[in-house]
Amino acid sequence: MIGGAVIAAALTGAALSLVPGTNGSFDAVKELPKEWKVVEYVAGASTVTVQRGDAYDGSQFLQLKASKQNHTRVFLPVDVDPQTTYKFTAQVRVPTGKDVPAVLMLDGATTTTASVQGDNKWHKTTLYIRTGDNKQVTPVLSLGRFGELAQGEADFDAVSLEKADTVPDGAIVADAVGATGAADSGSSAAPTSTPPGKTPSKWLVPLAILLLAIVAGCAWALKRGDDNDPALHPELKTEADEAPADDAPADTAEPATVAPTADKATPSDGDAG
Secondary structure (H helix, E strand, O other), rough: OOOOHHHHHHHHOOOOOOOOOOOOOOOOOOOOOOOOEEOOOOOEEEEEEEEOOOOOOOOOEEEEEEEEEOOEEEEEEEEEEOOOEEEEEEEEEEOOOOOOOOEEOOOOOOOOOEEEOOOOOOEEEEEEEEEOOOOOEEEEEEOOOOOEEEEEEEEEEEEEEOOOOOOOOOOEEEEEEOOOOHHHOOOOOOOOOOOOOOHHHHHHHHHHHHHHHHHHHHHHHHHHHHHHHOOOOHHOOOOOHHHHOOOOOOOOOOOOOOOOOOOOOOOOOHHOO
């Protein structure tokens, strides 16, 4: 965290530099400020360095470079006033590419600024941040966004934060939800998102409960089916199940007709003689 006394004094002025000891330029910086934290979706696939060259302000700028598809983020923790809106601004440049997600974000939210065209020009990029009850928020410089990985290079310069009395129509706004902590976890949920939308963390618990209920219901249905299966439970067999099957076909042939035998005549007593 940047020193509280320095920030408290800076916030009384027009803007707060998020680059310690500077006005937002990287000219006085030799390496990444120790207060910052770098998080990658694919570990080891990106670099974050201070480069000398055609900067927006002075002769140095911050470069995020990914050798393969990745989500590279630089976290800039800062003390703020609760229930206050801030204007987070940076100059962003992308050498090549179309609609490259070199964006500004807020840790704990998926809302991002728009992608930048790869025309090798500096573009002023702004994200408004509503702090809610938080006394600290973490603005983020990002190459890639949730649900969209990126490869290549993105340059950042003149990074600042200032209080905003109003938010212009159509401006992109990110709400700080609870205490920020993704920078400490080192995680990046890049595979899914709805940029520049928002997926509040308050929905995660109800969704988890719903999924558990569905799984439990399926398990109960399967068990109920097994419980009623006579093959698995012999005690459930009925008398009909126990009776042997009559495999022999029924004999339906007509019985043979036997001709009656004529009785021999018995001579009467009168015929004797």
